[in-house]
Amino acid sequence: MSSLPNLLTLSRILAVPLLVLLLWQPGWLGFLTAFLLFCIAGATDYLDGYLARARGTVSKLGIFLDPVADKIMVAATIVMLVHTGIVHDWAVIPALIILLREITVSGLREYLAGLQVSLPVSALAKWKTAAQMIALGALILAGAAALKAPWFPVMQIGLVCLWIAAGLTVITGYDYLRVGLKHMA
Template sequence: MSSLPNLLTLSRILAVPGLVWLMWGNSQWEWLAAFILFAVAGITDYFDGYLARSYGTVSKIGQFLDPIADKIMVAAVIVMLVHAGVLHGLSVIAGLIILLREITVSGLREYLATLQVSMPVSKLAKWKTTFQIVALGALVLAGTGTLFPWLPSMQVGLVCLWAAAALTLLTGYDYLRVGLKHM
């Protein structure tokens, strides 16, 4: 548990209460701090896996915690974006698609683990995660209001969110198809 990649993964989980607290606030500066915290947490998502593979320290606990850390962080930020009204209208559907897929794939992985069948993360799923992180980061930045009026963060966030939702459906279908073969 004390390897650097595992500590980075754990830091993402520990960042979630801070993100929620900052996004609960009404201050532009709280939202800017939330964006910075989210960006740092998002960067750790790349480096934990990279470092684990590079140094040969891939561990069972890391493989278990990494997707959980991703899902907790993404779910918390989506809920807080809806709560704050940054994500509203039809765009909430994109957020729901992402949340429902994550729950479904987690349940499927848990079931398949009892059969000792692993479902490795596909390249497309990694792109999905990248689009999610960019989308949610841009939307958190949009929550700063008029702090950065020249940045099209809301537009970038919504476009990337819908792209992430589309990739979410595609990768979710792929995982479901593979999982159904073992049921």
């Protein structure tokens, strides 16, 4: 529990309530602070796994908590971006696709764990996560930019990345489901 990688993962989970609070009724500073917090949390996502592998301290707790931390952070951020109105209209569709895939894959992993079958993260799923993080970070920053730099196209960048992330989400979700269904027959 007290290894540095596990502490980094836990810090990401503990950052989520602060992120939600910052986005609850944000002004320019709230959006900017939320963006910085989201970026730091995203960096810990990479760093915790790297350190665990480099130090040989990969733990069962870390293997469990890391994807949970990712899903909590992504889901909370999407909900708050919808709450603030940054994600609205057609942009809700890729947001829902991402949320539904995360829930489905989590359930699939839980089911397969009961069969003692692991479902390793694919390389494409890592790209999906990167696209999600870029999209969500850009959309958080778009809230600040809309108030202080409306000419900066960060909203468009965020929305394009959100659709890309949703496309990768569908592909990786299908891949995981296809592998999982083989164990359900």
